[in-house]
Amino acid sequence: MPQASIAIRREPAVQYLLRLGDTCLILGQRVAEWCGHGPILEEDIALTNMALDLIGQARALLTRAGQADGQGHDEDQLAFLRDERDYFNPTLVELPRGDFAFTMVRNAMAATLLKHVWERLASSSDAELAAIAGKAVKEARYHQQHAADWVARLGDGTAESRRRTQAALATLWRYVPELFAPDAVDEAAQAAGLGPRWADLREAWMADMAQILAAADLAVPQESAFRSTGRQGVHSEHMGYILAEMQHLQRSYPGGAW
Amino acid sequence: MAEALAPPAAQSARMERAWQVLDDVMDPEVPAVSLRDLGIVRDVRLCEEALGKVLEVVLTPTYSGCPATEVIEADVLAAITAAGLGPARVTLQRAPAWTTDWITAQGRERLRAYGIAPPGPVAAGAEVPLRFVPRAALAPAPECPHCGSPRTERLSAFGSTACKALYRCLACREPFEHFKPL
Secondary structure (H helix, E strand, O other): OOOOOEOOOOOHHHHHHHHHHHHHHHHHHHHHOOOOOOOOHHHHHHHHHHHHHHHHHHHHHHHHHHHHHOOOOOHHHHHHOEOHHHOOOOHHHHOOOOOHHHHHHHHHHHHHHHHHHHHHHOOOOOHHHHHHHHHHHHHHHHHHHHHHHHHHHHHOOOHHHHHHHHHHHHHHHHHHHHHOOOOHHHHHHHHHOOOOOHHHHHHHHHHHHHHHHHHOOOOOOOOOOOOOEHHHOEOOOOHHHHHHHHHHHHHHOOOOOO | OEOOOOOOOOOOHHHHHHHHHHHOOEOOOOOOOEHHHHOOEEEEEEEEEOOEEEEEEEEOOOOOOOOOHHHHHHHHHHHHHHOOOOOEEEEEOOOOOOOHHHOEHHHHHHHHHHOEEOOOOOOOOOOOOOOOOOOOOOOOOOOOOOOOOOOEEEEEOOOOOOOEEEEEEOOOOOEEEEEOOO
């Protein structure tokens, strides 16, 4: 008998924790896809190390979300047994990994966001969340610097690397407005002292990205009218495939462990 | 740089013995240094429970996703139990976050002898600005653990584990790992 899905309560605090936890989980999965495929050995190792940090952060956050949800679900059940619409990561992190330039531009964007989220969460009213953030922010700084170095090197590199980096930036930038779209979940988190509204991090994020893109000799793209909606649980066509890959084992062999 | 944490003076013999046992439990990834050297053993205490006093060892994980964490927990329990100090349990404590500043002087010396350049002090203040190459002038490179030369260069910010970076020495030409400040 395949394992049935679990449902979560759509409480703002649960959804807020899952947004962050799912961002780390899905990005970690995407980055881990480079294992064995990195352009050079050192980079293969670096990418898998960063994926490991992200999965570790996701594990802590999903554990916390499970406690907030109060239905006795642990981090593995939350990672592998939810339906697509109960994942709340922004669409940005679920897009296929693309080429190396795409991965590095996305990593720079995501690590910059996560760094600012973690910095603010260090003073969360939730002591456990603050403790998770105190550790994760240090990891996010290394991730951001690493990706930023590559974006600068690729953007200001050969004609080919520049072309690819520019194309990646143009595609990925369409998913930026979603990151900072205000909504009731963020409002409730802010009011409860749980964490920041992501909308309030936009300015700091833009400042970092402007610095990275300047080092890469790339222009900051115009904001598009397109609005992705992953943070509301409504995902791109890519989400189902990555979940199928992640969930297959636990669905076919419920509770399987090794 | 931290001194090795130790129990307060008014300790029980069982706790004192437990600290000694933990001196010999090595990190599974870097077996040259003990868990106390690394500063991840934060406390040892006795808890009164229905079945008697349980020895509680408080550990702080190094990295969020460090795969060695579970092995370390099991190693600690096995060592404490083998020394006849059980029943015992391990508690993970996230805050305050582990920092390489907690690695002891002895731990740093052992890292160096093992061929891993120990971390420098963690930059004061939380804000670490983004910086771009050339960074040689900005951050002093670690000394080569083989020949001691300061003429080294970074090959990659990530090494065989998340806590290390890859370097090479420009003097003796040997590659080496550097335990990153965190």
